[in-house]
Amino acid sequence: xxxxxxxxxxxxLFLSRREVxxxxxxxxxxxxxxxxxxxxxxxxxxxxxxxxxxxxxxxxEAPPRFRVDDERTSYKDVTxxxxxxxxxxxxxxxxANAHTLRTDPWSVVIDGEVGNPGSVPLETLLAKHTLEExxxxxxxxxxxxxxxxxxxxxxxxxxxxxxPTSKARYVSFETLVDPEQMPGQKRxxxxxPYREGLRIDEATHPLTILAVGMYGHAMPNQNGAPIRLVxxxxxxxxxxxxxxxxxxSEKAPNTSWNDQAxxxxxxxxxxxxxxxxxxxxQARERRLGEFRKRKTLPFNGYGDEVAGLYAxxxxxxxx
Amino acid sequence: xxxxxxxxxxxxxxxxLALRFALEGLGANPIEDVTHLTGEWALRLVLCSLAIxxxxxxxxxxxxxxxxxxxxxxxxxxxxxxxxxxSIIDLGLDFDAIVEDLTERPYVxxxxxxxxxxxxxxxxxxxxxxxxxxxxxxxxxxIVYVAAALGVVHHFWLxxxxxxxxxxxxxxxxxxxxxxxxxxxxQPARSV
Numbered sequence: 001x002x003x004x005x006x007x008x009x010x011x012x013l014f015l016s017r018r019e020v021x022x023x024x025x026x027x028x029x030x031x032x033x034x035x036x037x038x039x040x041x042x043x044x045x046x047x048x049x050x051x052x053x054x055x056x057x058x059x060x061e062a063p064p065r066f067r068v069d070d071e072r073t074s075y076k077d078v079t080x081x082x083x084x085x086x087x088x089x090x091x092x093x094x095x096a097n098a099h100t101l102r103t104d105p106w107s108v109v110i111d112g113e114v115g116n117p118g119s120v121p122l123e124t125l126l127a128k129h130t131l132e133e134x135x136x137x138x139x140x141x142x143x144x145x146x147x148x149x150x151x152x153x154x155x156x157x158x159x160x161x162x163x164p165t166s167k168a169r170y171v172s173f174e175t176l177v178d179p180e181q182m183p184g185q186k187r188x189x190x191x192x193p194y195r196e197g198l199r200i201d202e203a204t205h206p207l208t209i210l211a212v213g214m215y216g217h218a219m220p221n222q223n224g225a226p227i228r229l230v231x232x233x234x235x236x237x238x239x240x241x242x243x244x245x246x247x248x249s250e251k252a253p254n255t256s257w258n259d260q261a262x263x264x265x266x267x268x269x270x271x272x273x274x275x276x277x278x279x280x281x282q283a284r285e286r287r288l289g290e291f292r293k294r295k296t297l298p299f300n301g302y303g304d305e306v307a308g309l310y311a312x313x314x315x316x317x318x319x
Numbered sequence: 320x321x322x323x324x325x326x327x328x329x330x331x332x333x334x335x336l337a338l339r340f341a342l343e344g345l346g347a348n349p350i351e352d353v354t355h356l357t358g359e360w361a362l363r364l365v366l367c368s369l370a371i372x373x374x375x376x377x378x379x380x381x382x383x384x385x386x387x388x389x390x391x392x393x394x395x396x397x398x399x400x401x402x403x404x405x406s407i408i409d410l411g412l413d414f415d416a417i418v419e420d421l422t423e424r425p426y427v428x429x430x431x432x433x434x435x436x437x438x439x440x441x442x443x444x445x446x447x448x449x450x451x452x453x454x455x456x457x458x459x460x461x462i463v464y465v466a467a468a469l470g471v472v473h474h475f476w477l478x479x480x481x482x483x484x485x486x487x488x489x490x491x492x493x494x495x496x497x498x499x500x501x502x503x504x505x506q507p508a509r510s511v
Binding site: 076077080081085089091142144187189190260261276279280281284286288289291292293 | 346347348350351409410411416419420423424425426476477479480481
């Protein structure tokens, strides 16, 4: 990308602006997390047309390569139709039931092959980073998709702070387990906690982010508040929600859907129209809000950025 | 009169969805809503139709016998809308996609087989067919159990993790079949 001289910001100004943005974003996240739970309940019960969580201030607009041009899916659709089995197995269950999730206080344990492990309050985890808005495609393994303006930080930047050791080859994640807050966990539909994982090079890829908001506002409970993973070139189930643990390891971790049905849900789960799910086609998808199905793109359209990660691998076997 | 009531009741799930669309808007995936609702109620109404004979026998409600056909045809109507939604609206009459579904996906094959059997039953549901087929009509219409079983299998093969709704249907079908077998076992031996 070419940048005109006039657009280049003086470094001292840049740093000070970053500082201002960072502080602004932190205040907003802190505020939203400390916000009154009553308001959160009311809005979660019936998703509104517009976000009502705290607005996130000072969010940096990510470079164009992190922003797809497709029309954004409506806020209402993104917040009223999704899978989050912790709140029920129906698509409308998360919106109806996620109001019981308490996101403040929230801490994330980072352990395993890191030089600097610990349990970190969410505010502390975010404090050193600038929030960015990224507009990504999200393709569910069930052949529907949406376009979401996420707000988050690159996972790689976060991991670096905890000093991964030379043995850190995989990163795994766990969702909160608390059947009182997550009523879907009262039934063992999946083997709780929900677990997901990435290879370290996937985790540190610039496209991979930890998201704390969307549509300019703090993350709604039903979409994985307060902090979730977003890996846009993989099927949606890889993008684990409401994360309480990040673990680095030498060996490949077990992951929830792979444990559930290994022949249907692989560890990689890269979006691939040429490799069907054993029971349904992955060649096409329905974008929420659209009538006709559209063709699914290899790596969900992010092939230029990520295909190299899988050079020499048989994607039919490593699905 | 009782037929009118049963038809009105059978139409309620469709009306409820239409009302939701009218009041709340179409939502994120209306095609999926229509597909799921019509599939579920096709199966449920066929199960209701299968419940008529056991109810008649165990409670002596002889007047309800004609409702078998009404409920069965209502189930067929839902199955027909289900098929149309899948082939025309969901797949956009894309012939290749339809053929691919029918030849590669066992759940579609099971569903299509169930629909084919229900079509045969619907086509031979008239009094004229009953007269023409005589004793063979009763034998022919026993395939409704096969159609219902295929419907349950179709549902099972679609599920990712939560099998509860399909298990409910499977248990109901097994119960209805069991009631029929129990009835046959209790009959005094007779020469065929």
